[in-house]
Amino acid sequence: MTVLFADRIAEAVLEKFADYRTRFQTITAASQLRFEKADWHAIQRAGAARIDLYEDNTEAAAAAIIEQLGEVVYDANLWHDARRCYAGRIKLRNDPELAETFYNSIYLKVFRHRELDDAHMFIRSDYEGQQIDTGDRLCRVYTLDDGLVAVLGRILDDYAFNIPWENKRRDICNLVYFTRKNIPRSAIDETRTSIEIIRSVFFRNKGAYIVGRINFGDRPVPFVLPVLHNGNGALYVDTLIVDEDDVSIIFSFTRSYFMVDVNSPSEFVGFLHSLIPMKSKAELYCSIGFYKQGKAEFYRSFLDHLDSSDDRFIIAPGIRGMVMTVFTLPSFPVVFKLIKDRFSSSKNITRDLVKQKYQLVKRHDRVGRMADTQEFANFLFPRDRFSPELIEELQKVAASSVQVDDGLITIRHLWTERRMTPLNIYIDEALANQDEDRVFHAINEFGKAIKQLAAANIFAGDMLFKNFGVTRHQRVVFYDYDEIMYLTDCNFRRIPEPMYPEQELSGEPWYSVGPNDVFPEEFSILTACNPLVRRIFNELHGDLLDVRYWQGMQDQVRNGEIVDVFPYRKLKRFPR
Template identity: 45%
Template sequence: MIVDPDLIAKKILDGFNRHYSVFREQSQEAKFEFEKGNYRGIRALSSERITFYDKRIKETSALLEKSYGESLRKDSLWPEVKKSFIMLLTDHKQPELAESFFNSITTQLLDRAYFKNEYLFVRPAVSTDYLGSQTPSYRVYYPLNIGIKKTLVKITLDFELNCPWENVYLDVRALLKRIFKTFEKPFRITPDLQIHILKSLFYRNKAAYIIGRIILDGDPVGFTVPILRNISGHFFLDTIITDKEQIRLLFSFSRAYFMVDMEVPSAYVSFLKTLMPFKPSSELYTMLGLQKQGKTLFYRDLLHHLKNSNDRFRIADGIKGLVMLVFTLPSFPYVFKIIKDERKKDVSRDHIENRYQLVKLHDRVGRMADTLEYSFVDFPLDRIQKNLLDELLKVAPSMCEIINERLIIKHVYIERRMMPLNIFLENASDSQIEKAIKEYGDAIRQLIAANIFPGDLLYKNFGLTKHGRVVFYDYDEIQYITDCNFRRLPPPRTPEDELSEEPWYKVGPNDVFPEEFETFLLTQHRINRAFKKYHAELLSPEFWTNQQKRIEEGFFDDVFPYPNEQRFFPDKNIE
């Protein structure tokens, strides 16, 4: 069979173009759902979109297998296909994404023994610098021409949302008042004052975010303005966020991905980098819903870091997990998690992987860490501490293989590294404990709002971010609140019952007894006092059953990435 590299390259690019076309259609659909107030529809679109990439990879790979079969395994073929593919990307608007798609296809079709750098895009072949769409990715406004108030109204209405506004002029006055308070130097309308606004809104849950920057004296000041709907279904501007750390938190690894319609994703990432210069591009691509590109860039960052560092991977701090082995590289702010072969819990590998996928597809409400999932990752053997290597080969031998001084790990999850909450609490002051325990309870409440029960509430399963935010990261026992059976503890029938180490009552697989939380969570006096000050009702079964009813009745609680007091009108009700 004659195999044409040009035709294979074209079929791969056609597969990518189909994928990105559907990706954009989903993002555009988010606008229509937002206009209707169909927030569940937005969540469904976001979850569904995550699965599209793998479907297109399988579809395109199957097409190539059917057409060429074993001819695809020829050593001489793939360097030629790669060259042809690069030529096709000359005027492409998403070349970096197409290169990642090409890598996914080759790794899907070829046995690992065939993976070679000349077959893959280890580094980008096509630059995305100054890559633009037919129309610019952002609009530019000059307030000197028509005045600042009219400019802000025009910015708001230019998104052409098909729904009435409550009172856009009142919102703009509140917005302007906040801007004047925020800027350290006097805010003057000068000829060089510009406002840049990305053309697509950023949709997530109940909000659509305007993302922009103010250029004053040549320096960009980033901002975001969330648009919400009131109980009458009318739009309003809720606040303006200009603090860099708050903007970073909006794009946090613990939140759901945005729905954004982008012809040129690299232009959006470039714009966002001016607002968050220290946030890795891998995380920005991921938060834009392009998690496969995020994975590609993350892996390149890891390889670059390994080349320019000399510390060694070691077992992570904290209590050893019952189902996971966790290790880290001290100079790299992530942890690597491997499912053990023999687990001290009666859970299967499939169940654990299913739980991690549930979190990937679910709204993480700022309280669950996102994970990057990789297969066949190789690590230099001389960069791994001996006790870590021994532990890996002892508890997860099926996941490890040593080849030519490299350790190949066949399946690994990677997460942002956090301080385990139990370690923090051991050495914390009274005020630090109170703040952390309030955060811990708030995290549980917000997980409840997202219909998530963590399963195991022990502090070792929660981490503290550098911003002091508590995030849950152990998912093997996670389940939906609506699947749980919250019960009161039955009273003991006899004194012997009360002294018994075993329960005197039947316990079903989904039974939860909130009264027991105090026994294993609140034995330390300072923690007990702080928890009961802010979250005593979490110890009551009635609280949990009431939350269940709200979820079952379709209530969609509000969990926003900024404090309520920051809103223009804190008492305003949201649809």
């Protein structure tokens, strides 16, 4: 009887997984049509819908299995057999690692994140380190036998859309000029040089991206070819990105997930990893929309890192937050964030509202300026890797979320996020070293981050430097979301003139302040730390202190305008 029930669980989970994959692929498959129609709002809605799809399907699947089997479903031993039956059923699939993760999600929903071990779920994948080769050709391959111009023409023909190129000849000339300037001449003239390009086009926001590599010498050169819509029914090649760091930024954890047709995910991610090896496979799975698989890959890499390291977890560098407490492992480039039990009296927020803010960021266009996060329940840590001071701190500020046992520390709810250098620390170090160029860059990036978020209908709320980080690519990114809100929900106001001197000298405002009122003049406090910082900010982004700027951005968003925020610098763009 146990075997029968186990097989029914395996069959039910696989049926729900197949349904999820079909729906996922249906949303993704419409990407090209949305792009060709320049339906940018539909693209944003589709991205959010595809993120919601996973949670909706696993919730429904878990509920259906519980209803179908009744109380017997809570027998953990039954799931030991179900795991074995399920593993046998997914062997011939081209996405077995995704199928394992889907099974894990349903198991966790049934058992409410208890009974976590590899006997009942796939904590370690049966396919770790493997690439599933389906026999389909992942890439188109080109040689330079007929010369550079001819091969570029063939590439644009092979990746043609259902609307025309604006000026194909001009685009080819731009590509030839760029290639001869940036790729070694020996590679261009070498007939053994080959170009491999993924057959599927990557779609995100207002861009389509053709991704591949040029094979010559000891190491291939990755490239990304962005294609944009001119708004009048035609397309053009905007640039060619060949620098590995620039390619990495296009796949950044600060950007929305790509819409791209993927047949064999492990093979697809393996190819991407060969282009940008500094990107973890967890990040690459996330970048193409499989964010739950990215979460699973992250957790496995974390377990491996614990086995190969011996340093201890510490409170993360920076000013301690009033809503979240954050710790990190110095040798691992991630921070762990959990909600405090009590907030500062200045914070009018609840635990549930914090969770909603993080979900908002997950579903929203992050425009390269907000860090992606992964949410975990009952995350287990070895106690001997925590100092007594850190344990004491966690129990002091977040006791309801922390369980300390003899050998383990369990965090009942947390988020993981890429570790960055806090902007306040970055600026302080630059000032201490009298590095004005570095200060200039940081303040310029800070202002651009705020403006690009505003263009995406996001108001950061608490814009202190401590709530922003600097990535390894020197980009400034927002990462503290407890006060984030939609720009269009804000009421931007000027500070009224005081009626008499005593009001101005008062420590309290002499005017009424509503819950969503924002006074841009007060942002000057952000740069009060240093005269140089203030001068640079006022020169570059002084408009952020003017209520008219923010009201203008609100009008722009309400009118449905979607601003171009591309993952490469303007100076990289080809002339038109």
